[in-house]
Amino acid sequence: MDFFAAQDHARRQSRLLILWFALAVVLIIVVVHAGAALLLFPGEDGSVATSRLLDPAQFLATAAVVGGVILLASLYRIARLAAGGGEAVARTLGGRPLARATPDPRERRLLNIVDEMAVASGLPAPPVYVLDGEPGINAFAAGTRPQQAVVALTRGALEKLDRDELQGVVAHEFSHILNGDMRLNLRLIGLLHGILVLSLIGRMLLRGGGRGGKSRSPFALLGLLLVAVGHVGVLCGQLIKAAVSRQREFLADAAAVQFTRNPAGLAGALRRIAGYGANIGHPRAEEVSHMLFGASGHLSALFATHPPLAERIRRIDPRFLPDHPLPDHPLSATPPASTAAAAGPPTAETAAAFTAAIGQLQPEHLAQAQVRIARLDGALRQSLQEPSGAQAICLALLLDRDPGIRQRQLQKVAAAVDDPLALRTELEYATVAALDPGMRLPLIELALGALRELDRDARERFITLLDALAGTDGWLALGEYVLVRLLRDALQPRSPAPALAASPAELRRHTALLLSVIAIAGQHDAAATRAAYARSAAAAPLDALGPLLEAGEIDFPALDRAFAQLAATAPPFRRRLVYAMAEAAIEDGRLAPIEAELLRAACEALDCPAPLNID
Template sequence: MDFFAAQDHARRASRQLVGWFAAAVVAIILVIYLLLAFVLGSGEGPYGPQPVSWWQPELLLATAVVVGGFILLGSLYKILTLASGGGAAVAEALGGRLVPRATTDALERRLVNVVDEMAIAAGIPAPPVYVLDGEQGINAFAAGTRTTEGVVAVTRGTLEQLSRDELQGVIAHEFSHILNGDMRLNLRLIGVLHGILLLTLIGRILARSARGSDKGAAPMIIMGLVLIVVGYVGVLFGKIIKAAVSRQREFLADAAAVQFTRNPAGIAGALQRIAGHGSAIGHPRAEEASHMFFGSGMALSRMFATHPPLDERIRRIDPSFRGAPRSAASTGSAATTPAAAGFAGSAERAAQPLSAAAFAASVGTVRPQHVDFARRLLAGLPPAFVDEVHHPAGAQAAVFALLLAEDATIRTRQLDIVRSRHGDGSASACAELRDTLRAAGSRARLPILDIAIPALREPAEEARRQVLDSVDALIRADGRVSLFEYALQRILHHALLPPRTRYRGNTSPTQLHADITVLLSLLARAGHGDASLAEEAFAAAARQAPTDGPWTLLERAEMRPERIDQALDHLAATTPPFRARLIEACATAVMHDGQVNASEFELLRVVCEALDCPVPPLTEGA
């Protein structure tokens, strides 16, 4: 399943979840209505027992408004709370501790390094990393609302019990959830169950408040007990839905982990260690997030299990597995073995020639060559430099160094800007890091930015805004904006400022056509200096566009930054199939001449990131 198919599948699963949720709410409303009709309608009339009237439209409407509204508001509140807090809120609610990028703990440094590798390979900023220190079971999860806004969390047991290859298999599994849209679906599952569970809380309040009262409190006690029972039954069916949605996604994530790393022994070894060591999560709130974990965090029956059986997961990766758990005492590196049948066939394919279609197919897909590229890049950087960008001050200096001009006069002006805003030390560090960055090459610029962003996020918002102001000043120093400068500026503004509310309105076909025109015009002119070639590239891209013409190439003056931002916001709200065709059209606009340099690729990545469609790095031979 490719990225867009996986995203579309997640959207369909979300719609199905809404449907099941609506059915559960309707059933709950009917049960409570029938109970109210019985309680309020029964009694003695002038001629004996009064028959119950089961059809009372006013009562049904009132029940639907009160009960349905209560459940809906409870679910929406939980979903919005989780969305605003992001993955960090989930990790902290489960007892997670943010790992400083500059940690000196050897196990935590290994974890950060593995996460950096996978982030570079996936083409997204390295996510914040959390450790659940109080959990000795082997487990992990990813949480967030978008591919660029997630976090990765692991238990203390995962750090201590797994080898590096096994840890990489687990992290690759979690990155698959990030790329495939599972994180947003997981948060919605938590919200849906929360709304139904609130009924039991109201039931308990009613039952307790009626204790010790006179006989007239009996209906209130009965109502409270019914709400408790109905709420728990609703949650029970909700758990069945949650389990059904989650189990298949786990198989897909296991397969993706093998594809990413070309090392079935890594994730298979981690699963075998779980079989011997366990994956239980002891936190009181673990159950509501049970579907998010790498391994089953709770002891549940098969009907409610959010994960497939361990033996079945392992055998799909390693058909030779016979049920013997791997000893947790051995943490040696797992050997790399040939790809398992049925799982990693695509991982063995060589890199395809870079064409528009191949570029679109690479979106959200990590191949072994991308992981190898990330590993080689990090290994080729001086260790002191990597340590430097894991500190906020060093990451800041590295970003400034990426913007230093080749022209000595302009570079001096830029260093003066850094010195006046951040001091002599920052200016000196910036100048020193420039040589390291030049030696790393242009292909390393965005990957280095990806591993610097988490450290840049650590200071308070005011300090982050100061960094962004300095970045803007450095870009303006020469009076022009290069493709790379635009790419870096947009990535940093998105990463360091509070998340903007995403556009979710219905954009008219006319507006979408205008938005696509802006985007394709920008890319065609960026990828082709000659006006006639830009016209040809634009025309070729328009033929791939997801809407019909007519099309007119815009002049550069018509493509203002705020207009580009507006277009990207509108287009990011479209469906995955629409964005799949759009990205192929965008790639055609840049690659029409058969060439793509680092700056053009960086601009393409920015466009794709704005559309929530991450692309892996540009590797040799791609």
């Protein structure tokens, strides 16, 4: 299943999930209505007040109150989770954010694996959390968008898994990020919370009825009914959650094996769970059970959110023997030599190949990412591990080659930040200017992990400074726009609420602007630019786009607005749009650095992660 099909499937599952929960809510309303008619409005002889039971107005009132409580509680919970992103989920379970400059070799190994996969898959390096108090082997990914995802692992996973096994677990979590599972998982939490609120209200009525004596006993009975109905509703929700989650786990396992080309790694991690367990002792672990790598606790097959462990292992490694002893593996701090050596020069690219690679975990991209990261010298990699160094490197990437303009930029840096950071930015310029242009993207992606350690105010100041540097010479160059756009998308992610649907005329204007920018960026003469635009316009999801825009007509704020509207379109539309973008960029089957950076920024804005592939 490709990325766009997976996203479309996740959307359909979300709609089906809401339908099943809606049916459960309707049944809850019917039961509560009948119980209220029996307990609160009995007939004169103690029989059921049939008139109340069959009264449409009474039923609508019950539906409004009960349905409203469930809906509002669910929306509130989903909104809170969306606002906090994956970090809120990780902190809820006692997760500790992992500092990029950690001296712990196990934590460094984990960060290296996450960085490699982020660069290879086209995702910003996600923050990594460790659940220090959990000795079981487990992990999860959480967030509302790929750019807001976090990856969390238990201390047991760090200590009991070797590098290959840890890589398999992280690849499994990255597949959940790319397949659209994270938003579905958060909605499951929210919907179950809405039903659980009924039980909480029921407990309140029980306590109030007990204090009020006989006159309040009907409300106590109603409270008992709400508690029972709430728990039954939660059980129904657990069944739905289990049915949705199990198949997604098989898909994530398969994607992880395809990505790493090392089935022994993931199978070994699952075998270790068979030996050591995956239990998470936090009291709120059940709430996120469907998000975990391994099943936590002991649930019946009916309510299990994960397939049987033995079945998962056998699908990966048919030779699995449950009683086979688990070997001890030495701690490996570097990627296997065979993997890094597999990366040769980038291959010729086509629009179809580029589109097919969107959101896919491909082993050749992982190998290329490992090679590019290994090419960075030790001092530069050390700088990328701390927030001040990462800021200095990103600021240095924006410094102009013209000494006069660069001096004015450095004056702006000195006026906005403290002296050490300003001096460090000037020193880093010589290093980044000497790098191959194809290393700009890996530098940005690797810097994001440390930049995300900055607090909200520091991020705001950093983005403001980037904007100021980008316009120092009086106009905003495309390369500057792309770099700032990539950093802003990762450090100031947009609201998960979709933009208002655009009309076909607006989508045509947005598409024409985007394809014009890409055609102009990748070609060196007017004829080639017109040919690239014509080819991409013919492949676009809408026809009659209009003529190619001239360079002087390019408006970057308008391009930002175009991204916001185009990102809200359906996956099939975005598939064709990405194909058209690639047609505009790929003239000779190869991507120049500026073309790759622009495609990466455009795909990231459209929530379509593009793997690194620069010639």
